[in-house]
Amino acid sequence: MQAMVLDRAGEPLRRAELADPVPGPGQALIRVHACGVCRTDLHILDGELAEPKLPLVPGHQIVGTVIESGEGAERFAPGERVGVPWLGWTCGECRYCRSGRENLCDNARFTGYDLDGGYAERTVADERFCFPIPAGYPDEQAAPLLCAGLIGYRALRLVGDAERIGFYGFGAAAHILCQVAVDQGRRVFAFTREGDEETRAFARELGAEWAGSSTQLPPEELDGAIVFAAAGALMPAALRASAKGARVISAGIHMSDIPSFPYEILWEERTLGSVANLTRADGEEFMDLAPRIPVRTEVTTYALEEANAALDDLRAGRFRGAAVLAIDSGSG
Numbered sequence: 509m510q511a512m513v514l515d516r517a518g519e520p521l522r523r524a525e526l527a528d529p530v531p532g533p534g535q536a537l538i539r540v541h542a543c544g545v546c547r548t549d550l551h552i553l554d555g556e557l558a559e560p561k562l563p564l565v566p567g568h569q570i571v572g573t574v575i576e577s578g579e580g581a582e583r584f585a586p587g588e589r590v591g592v593p594w595l596g597w598t599c600g601e602c603r604y605c606r607s608g609r610e611n612l613c614d615n616a617r618f619t620g621y622d623l624d625g626g627y628a629e630r631t632v633a634d635e636r637f638c639f640p641i642p643a644g645y646p647d648e649q650a651a652p653l654l655c656a657g658l659i660g661y662r663a664l665r666l667v668g669d670a671e672r673i674g675f676y677g678f679g680a681a682a683h684i685l686c687q688v689a690v691d692q693g694r695r696v697f698a699f700t701r702e703g704d705e706e707t708r709a710f711a712r713e714l715g716a717e718w719a720g721s722s723t724q725l726p727p728e729e730l731d732g733a734i735v736f737a738a739a740g741a742l743m744p745a746a747l748r749a750s751a752k753g754a755r756v757i758s759a760g761i762h763m764s765d766i767p768s769f770p771y772e773i774l775w776e777e778r779t780l781g782s783v784a785n786l787t788r789a790d791g792e793e794f795m796d797l798a799p800r801i802p803v804r805t806e807v808t809t810y811a812l813e814e815a816n817a818a819l820d821d822l823r824a825g826r827f828r829g830a831a832v833l834a835i836d837s838g839s840g
């Protein structure tokens with residue numbers, strides 16, 4: 509099978525011909541139709557997430573069809589369409605798993621980091637951590653739901669009942685969550701890079717009430733904010749824009765250092781927090797919700813062999829919405 513492989517941090521992905529994976533007990537062999545390109549992939553390539561399995565096939569927003577299943581795997585029949593997210597396996601035994609917080613599992617394994625992912629024509633995944641894909645979503649448009657959507661949705665829940673909500677960074681996750689927040693009756697304030705009028709217009713198209721630079725204060729104080737960009741300086745910026753009691757949540761797995769800030773902008777019961785990974789319950793809830801809104805994803809597609817170009821474009825912010833690898837893997 510064709511795949512794009514990371515040999516070491518700081519180098520481009522290498523196009524390779526690999527043997528088809530074989531499903532082990534409890535696993536499904538999946539023919540990959542599409543795989544989203546995520547900023548987490550950039551953090552892995554850049555060495556900011558420093559302990560990936562190497563060599564590694566990246567990618568954790570996978571949509572495909574089941575080809576066959578390993579011993580004991582009976583959840584999906586051949587031909588069923590499934591999605592594979594970032595959380596690929598948990599132990600079920602640690603204190604976090606036992607208390608319903610499997611997203612914090614001490615022994616978790618992650619797709620496209622500890623486990624080979626979806627920048628390939630085939631992949632295997634633990635069937636317990638796969639989700640049925642809602643009907644009505646083409647493969648490429650479904651792929652961003654598997655991380656941008658799921659992690660963003662968990663972050664939105666952690667913000668609580670905030671009516672006036674700020675999104676710092678308006679990329680793959682924010683363009684999905686803006687639709688969810690508007691559907692919930694929230695008022696969205698979008699913050700983008702300086703001078704990025706195109707992205708601000710995109711945010712307003714999706715229902716944002718206001719869009720401006722991340723260096724600006726919004727016209728009203730925020731009741732909560734989600735920081736999607738990996739810039740630590742945006743956390744105190746969001747605090748400064750926030751009303752009393754506001755929650756500011758980082759939705760990233762990696763962020764540059766947060767600079768020091770005066771206690772007065774945290775005081776009055778404002779809080780800083782983060783979101784980590786997802787639970788299967790998050791996935792099931794969001795996959796049920798997305799088609800009912802309905803969430804529509806805007807995607808720019810690339811061929812599998814163009815994965816390096818997709819990552820470069822993501823880094824430079826050259827597209828709006830999400831980037832997705834469209835993978836034609838034959839008849840299976």
